[in-house]
Amino acid sequence: MSVQAQWIGVDWGTSKLRAFAMEGDTLLATAQSDKGMARLVAGGFEAALLELVEGWLGDGPTDVIACGMVGARQGWVEAPYTAVPAPALAPKPVMVPNTDARIRVHVVPGLKQTKPADVMRGEETQIAGFLSRNPSWDGVLCLPGTHTKWAHVSADEVVSFRTFMTGELFSLLSKQSVLQHSVGEGWDDEAFAAGMDVTLSRPENLASELFGIRASDLLNATPSAVARSRLSGLLVGAELAASRPYWLGQQIAVIGEQRLSDVYAEALKAQGGWVTVVDCQDMTLAGLSAARNLLG
Amino acid sequence: MSVQAQWIGVDWGTSKLRAFAMEGDTLLATAQSDKGMARLVAGGFEAALLELVEGWLGDGPTDVIACGMVGARQGWVEAPYTAVPAPALAPKPVMVPNTDARIRVHVVPGLKQTKPADVMRGEETQIAGFLSRNPSWDGVLCLPGTHTKWAHVSADEVVSFRTFMTGELFSLLSKQSVLQHSVGEGWDDEAFAAGMDVTLSRPENLASELFGIRASDLLNATPSAVARSRLSGLLVGAELAASRPYWLGQQIAVIGEQRLSDVYAEALKAQGGWVTVVDCQDMTLAGLSAARNLLG
Structure with a gap:
């Protein structure tokens, strides 16, 4: 069955390209490839996108709304950072x-945040999606991933945010x-909780406890x-010790x-x-849909 | 000029193999290759060593004293860990x-240290060398490197030690x-000091400050x-925040x-x-020399 999209949402990150065929707020079909930013050079973006979405296009031009690293300086088109405090989506997308x-x-x-210096690309769209579904929500959003973001949201604006390299550190x-x-x-809940307790209560011990994982294995053959x-x-x-000023006493949503x-x-x-x-x-789709509404 | 060694000292780490032609405590010549543990399989050790030291050998058998990862389970011969507290060199080397x-x-x-679990291979020889030159020294040794070791030394014994993956983290x-x-x-003293101040006073901020390096560059083009x-x-x-219990109020030697x-x-x-x-x-040579004296 052939799909024809009213519009197309795209989440274009460093390692993956994901496309969504949309009809209003309804998801009709998805497609993805590994042609993320890291594998593309200038001039390669259009072909990588069309390869995924060509079958969804109709006669007239179809709007494509993309978020993520595709808007970086080395991306398809630079979509300059907006400084917080600001609405998650502002100004309107760059054509x-x-x-x-x-x-x-x-x-x-x-x-972007001037002080302390921080940036995000992609997560602002998920935050916008969350706020479009939960207007006037006040609290803290945690967006875990390669670079986990913590964002304080109030009065429909992103007030401040901070990035933690936890996922990348784990991978390295x-x-x-x-x-x-x-x-x-594999996974062991108890070992996770025990590790977390160590650094949550005494975060300075991260530096010494890491090698302890290897030493414990050598001496005791840890599973x-x-x-x-x-x-x-x-x-x-x-990360939780460092982000405590964000989450302590707040309502939290994890995306x-x-x-x-x-x-x-x-x-x-x-x-x-x-x-x-x-x-x-x-949240990504709701955010892309909200971005589309800004096109006017 | 041809060198004939009375004995040969070897520092055989993960990435490098270093050999020293010795006459008593005098260094006659050095040689090194990149045939560290990581590049050798069982059976390859002898050839890798002879390649470096063959020219130094005489008629009778020459003693070779080696320290480092060569004594690990996957090394040339397993030299089991001695549990601290213990003299840095005990018992005598394994043939x-x-x-x-x-x-x-x-x-x-x-x-090895049972609790908290920790291990060292190679640094014990440098510690032994230091103690042979500074008998009855009491204090803390810091051995910075890929895996930095902190060791509390007292009454000619290693009392306890702790490993920090600081060098490997920096590299990754x-x-x-x-x-x-x-x-x-390049290097900038001021930026080093400023970074150190942040985590020494608030070590939990390491997790958030790392990504700040990237963000600062994106926003302000940091050199x-x-x-x-x-x-x-x-x-x-x-690392200094976590090792504070080691060094605070102690005399410290950095090796x-x-x-x-x-x-x-x-x-x-x-x-x-x-x-x-x-x-x-x-310190390595003094330690290898001290180990040789244990052979009897």
Whole structure:
């Protein structure tokens, strides 16, 4: 059955390109490829996109709304950062010039914070989606991932935010450091909780506890799932210790991949947080739809 | 001029193999290759060693004293860890069976600590060297490197020690993380000191300050030497915060590569520490010599 999109949403990150065929707020079809920013050079964006969405196009030009690294300086078109405090989506998306006549591509600007210096691209769209579904919501959003974002949201604006490299650190340490010999697949809730407790209460100990994972394995043959979960716990605990000024006493919504979101939500609940988990793709689509409404 | 060694010292780490032709405590010649543990499989050790030292051998068998990862389970011969508290060198080195008749190879055992779990291989020899030169020295040794060791030494024994992955973290973050786009060559003392201050006073902020290096660069075009020095400062500051129970109020000796040792020494002096810097190769040779004396 052939799909014809009224408009197309695109989430274009560093490693993945995801496209969504939309009819109003209804998702008709999805497609994805590994042609993320990291694999594309200038001039390659249009072909990578058309490869995925060509079958969804009709006779007239179809609007494409894209968020993520595609708007970076090295992306398809630069969509300059908006400084917080600001609405998650402001100003309106930047149009890519001189595209194939069948598409009109608009790229959502990212957000920046002057002090402390911080940036986001892509998450602002999920935040906008969340706020479009939860108008006037006041609290803290946690968007876990390679670079986890914590954002304070109030009066329909992003007030401030902070980025933590927790996911990237986990990946580097588990796959490329000396810990790769001890960390394997699987999961152990208890080891995660124990690791998290260490760094949440004494965050300075992260630096010494990391090598302890390797040493424990050498001396006591730790199961590799335990090592993996402890590493994750140590890193998440350190992040929660540092982000405490964000989440303490606030209502919290976690927006991310299901499994990772659950890990953060459980950890925050254990600290007495009031936490809900929200589907990440739903928020992306709601945010892209909100961005489309800005086109006028 | 041909060199004939009375004995041969070897420092065999993960990435490098270094050999020293010795006459008593006098260094006659050095040789090195990149045939570290990581590049060798079982059976490859003898050839890698002979390639370097063959020219130094005489008629009778020459004693070779080796320290480092060569004594690990995946090394040439396993030299089991000795549990601390213990003298840095105890018991005597383990002999490798069935070698070429021209050499008699002995491998120095590493040290282990049961709780918190920790291990070292190689640094115990430098510690032994330091103690052979400074008998009854009481204080804390810092051995900076890929895996920095802090050791509390008293009454000619290693009382306890702790490993920090600071060097490996710096390498992974500066070369393989998103920070690679901002971190370059060069050095900036001020940026190092500023980074160190942040994590030394509030170590939990390491997790958020790392991405700040990238964000600052994107927003303010930070010079890459500043980014590099700040990254180093953040990591060393976090290590000093975590190792404070070791160094606070103690006399400290730093044993490592000159440049890195100076960085640690300056940082510790800024905290009011009483610090001396000791040449790393001298300590290795003194330690290997002390190990040789144990052979009887």
